[in-house]
Amino acid sequence: MAKDMIRYDVLAQEAFRGLVKKVLTEVSHAGLPGDHHFFVAFDTRTPGVRLSSRLKADYPEEMTIVIQHQYRDLLVTETSFEIGLSFKGIPEKLVVPFAAIRGFFDPSVEFAVQFPLVDESGLGADVAEDGSPAKAIGSAPVSRPQPGPRAVETKPQAEAAPAADKPAAAAEDKAPAAVVSLDAFRKKT
Numbered sequence: 001m002a003k004d005m006i007r008y009d010v011l012a013q014e015a016f017r018g019l020v021k022k023v024l025t026e027v028s029h030a031g032l033p034g035d036h037h038f039f040v041a042f043d044t045r046t047p048g049v050r051l052s053s054r055l056k057a058d059y060p061e062e063m064t065i066v067i068q069h070q071y072r073d074l075l076v077t078e079t080s081f082e083i084g085l086s087f088k089g090i091p092e093k094l095v096v097p098f099a100a101i102r103g104f105f106d107p108s109v110e111f112a113v114q115f116p117l118v119d120e121s122g123l124g125a126d127v128a129e130d131g132s133p134a135k136a137i138g139s140a141p142v143s144r145p146q147p148g149p150r151a152v153e154t155k156p157q158a159e160a161a162p163a164a165d166k167p168a169a170a171a172e173d174k175a176p177a178a179v180v181s182l183d184a185f186r187k188k189t
Helices: 008-030 053-058
Strands: 038-043 062-067 072-076 080-087 090-097 101-106 111-114 150-153
Touching: 008 072, 008 080, 008 101, 008 111, 053 090, 062 080
Parallel strands: none
Antiparallel strands: 038 062, 038 101, 072 080, 080 090, 101 111, 111 150
8 A cells, every 4th residue: 555645644633623623612602502512532641631630540541521511611722622520529620632632422413523543654553553453542442443533423322332441521410421432433344
């Protein structure tokens, strides 16, 4: 296979991250329209991610937040967003660079984008040099992830895969959050 000198994977990631930035910017000004809500999965090890030591201990590699009813102070900058959420009744402020985002999901309209890590070789960081699957961050390996972001069709929650080892962090205090595995949003090949 020829080496991609244009780096379409990187360009596509930038375009989809721009989409996430635009959506969050609009929500920061006007609030969430209709039934829209978001699951945002991000790598907590990425430089620029800021969260409390308590959350960092609970989510040392990857964390998924829910932006739905009980969030506050959503601020979007050129390179990141910050948001106030409560976890187990304790208010927290998170700063998430767009480069740290691994997935953005809006289940209300079944829209999802995944951002596999991409290295200089053009392979996804989730793919070993020999093309075999490598361990994915925060989840079980999937059958040969492809480099670059991809929009995927989500499945209704009733068809979701079994829960991951750690539950998704919920932004709601009143009712227990449904645990949704990120594998539920991956397209099966």
